[in-house]
Amino acid sequence: MAILAKVAFFFYTLIILAGAWWAVTAQSLVRALVGLIATLFAVAGMYLLLAAPLVAFMQLLIYVGAVSVLILLAIMLARAPAGGEEQDPRQPRQYVNALLVLCAPAFALSWVIIKHPPVSRLTPSELPAEALGKALMGPYSLAFELISVALLVAMAGAVLLAFEKRGKK
Amino acid sequence: MSPLTLFQLAALILLAIGMYGLVWRKSLVGMLISVELMLNGAGLSIVAAAQLSGKEPALGQLGTLLVMGLAAAEATLVLAIVVVVSKRFKSIETDAVSELKG
Incomplete structure (x- = not known):
């Protein structure tokens, strides 16, 4: 069972990584929303792995059911131009800022987490x-x-x- | 690596990509999507810490439920702001909306 849990964990992590990247880089906002919904489903799966089924179903109800519909309404009501809203070129400063903001917390926090691993049990409490x-x-x-x-x-x-x-x- | 470390790293992925999107996106709706990613990372981190450290599991799960409620409230307000901004400026890009000079 431990192997199965690890396989499920890495499967969900893969979906989270791909969906989140798709959600922030897609040209069209509707496609970005699809990436966000995939990520939300994967996070719900993570909650199930953590033996928190109530939180998982609340995630599906609130995020997938309500918040994504709200974002879709926002896209519709904003009357965005057809063919993608994010096509304009960025200034070089924005590239630097975005990469800095991506890397700085990722490296600092992952260093802390790996260097000082929190005390963990092998199975979640039910x-x-x-x-x-x-x-x-x-x-x-x-x-x-x-x-x-x-x-x-x-x-x-x-x-x-x-x-x-x-x-x- | 222990399970808690792995879950925290997964939450960290969500946080980092969400922050990247918040800086990268030009439209308000894209920024809203990035903020939702970051809030999901926070929720995952809270539940993982509560469930795998064995200290206060009820507190962690309820905390994540409250984070979800606040995220829903925040999305509602951002929807209203997007409607107002798109009515007034005919655009939801932050460059078009920023009027302060300096």
């Missing part, structure tokens, strides 16, 4: 969904309420921002 629900109602209820308020405020703010006043041209 937690029933019931325990999660009890924790949400018990010690973490304040965070639960606050996230509801944050979602409500974000929705109301979005409606207020995008609302067009009637009669004003």
